Amino acid sequence: MAALFVALIHHPVLDRNGRVVTSAITSLDLHDIARASHTYGVRAFFVVHPVAEQRNFAGRVLDHWRLGYGREYDSRRREALDLIEVVTGLDEAVVAAERACGQRPLLVYTSARASGGTSYESLRARIEAGESTAFLLMFGTGFGLAPALLERADLRLASIQGPGEYNHLSVRAAAGIILDRLRGHRL
């Protein structure tokens, strides 16, 4: 099985007008995506933010659950949050992923707006084949990943579609659904 990594990107992302901005960290993103990452066998979940104050905020959320009150409250949350590494930028995430699994991961761009792109079946098959590579799924906060990240990506994943036109999912739901499509036990 190829190693799988997740990165939640706060810069560069788009705002609702398509401008490139830096978004704030939302603590429920950390919880929900960590729990989905752990459920689907992700090796590490990188929370990427260029601003030290915001990285410190994430650190305090993690400390609460790893060391403080939350530790007693629900050990299953702590177990998931242990997957989180707070980093300054994508390069740092790539280096950490390579250190963890011995391979430089291919960067996978995700977007609700992409037309075309690699199918879930095809990426799932590559992960299961365990070819000598690793994959890092990039998820955008705000209104999605900036185009600069598409240029850096090795693969672009197809957008999630339901039966209609609307597909404006939260990043928390989208990350869970994409991981389920790639690694879920089918039945």
Added chain:
Amino acid sequence: MAALFVALIHHPVLDRNGRVVTSAITSLDLHDIARASHTYGVRAFFVVHPVAEQRNFAGRVLDHWRLGYGREYDSRRREALDLIEVVTGLDEAVVAAERACGQRPLLVYTSARASGGTSYESLRARIEAGESTAFLLMFGTGFGLAPALLERADLRLASIQGPGEYNHLSVRAAAGIILDRLRGHRL
């Protein structure tokens, strides 16, 4: 296509010690599950709470996005939140669903702990067959739906599993994943 409904239940649900409790409404649950519901063609999303103060809180969240600042900020959120009906109990949701589609929906119990249960493939096929019935998916907040709701249910859906043992997803992620398994466009 059979009509599909979603209900987010705040009572009776379990706490971490397995006691039956009433949980508080989380505004991000409303947003995330409404957006997933709209993406996957759900007819109505019932937010079920027995306490008037909590139903009023949900109403204020909805007003903010339907009428106030949020309306201008992002019309796609409003469009999803329009699916929400805040109700006192499950009976009220069932009556409203029946009024909306002309059929009494079958109640579907979801749980991370269930072993066995109806497969996603099988329920997906029943929905697509459009047999003369409707389905209402019940999702539990807190640590999941109380056993009393299993007794009322017509169907019990299999739990979501990844490659390992851990499957402690947030209700926001679980609802998105289940809807995707039942109605997602496959590719």
